[in-house]
Amino acid sequence: MAVCSALQDDEVNELERSMSFVRLEPNDALVEEGEPRRRVYTLTSGMLRLSLALPDGRRQITGFLMPGDYLGLADDETYAQTAEAVMPSGLCSFSVRDMDRLTERFPRLRDRLHLMTRTALRQARETQMILGRLAPSEKVASFLLSLSARAVAHSRPASPVQLPMTRTDIADYLGLTIETVSRTFTKLKTQGLIRLPDPHSVEILDKERLATVAGITIN
DSSP, rough: OGTTTSOOHHHHHHHTTTTTEEEOOOOOOEETTTTTTOOOEEESOOOOOEEEEOOOOOEEEEEEOOOEEEEESOOOOOOSEEEEEEESSEEEEEEHHHHHHHHOOHHHHHHHHHHHHHHHHHHHHHHHHHHOEEEEHHHHHHHHHHHHHHHTTOOOOOOSSESOOHHHHHHHHHTHHHHHHHHHHHHHHHSSSEEEEEEEEESSSHHHHHHHHHHHOOO
16 A cells, blocks of 8 residues: 555554455446545555546546555545546545544654645646647557556556556547547557557557657656
8 A cells, every 4th residue: 555655564553443445346436526525545456537527517537546546635625526446446445534633643644645645736737738738649649658657656567558448538538539549549559659469458669759749758
């Protein structure tokens, strides 16, 4: 658990006593946008998608959570977004009251949560940058590179990039149609930038050229 990484063994034991475990199947909702925020969560396995309801009834996917990510930390009295499972997922759950008490007792935990909040804000900025790009190829390339970087940050391989979400999810995240997403994957494949071994993974063959398409600079 990423939230435990800053704690000593005895502190982890106390955190675990306040914890319950949640298991979700694909498309199960964990929280709904606008619900009172009573619990906070850290994802231990699987993937969650975050979404907002638009005034016309459509949804806008705003992000995807990976194991180690935290949910509910930056929200106020209500959950700002709906969170649903993309695939079978497990989460550790804490009441807001218990987490507030624990952060008062353990400064290292408080500091860790502040770091996770900053990470979430940085990911939100990355999402804004992706959505602000005009060409579909720029959006898809940026999306793949972002997921690759996040995988590395979670001690996972940079490639192949795992895509457990559907093409519809990707389209709703990038503000594109499903057909455009599929054509763009094919285009990047034809250009020799990626390989598509199966519908749910993308192997990055040329990271530098993919970054050029995305219009970003990589280290």
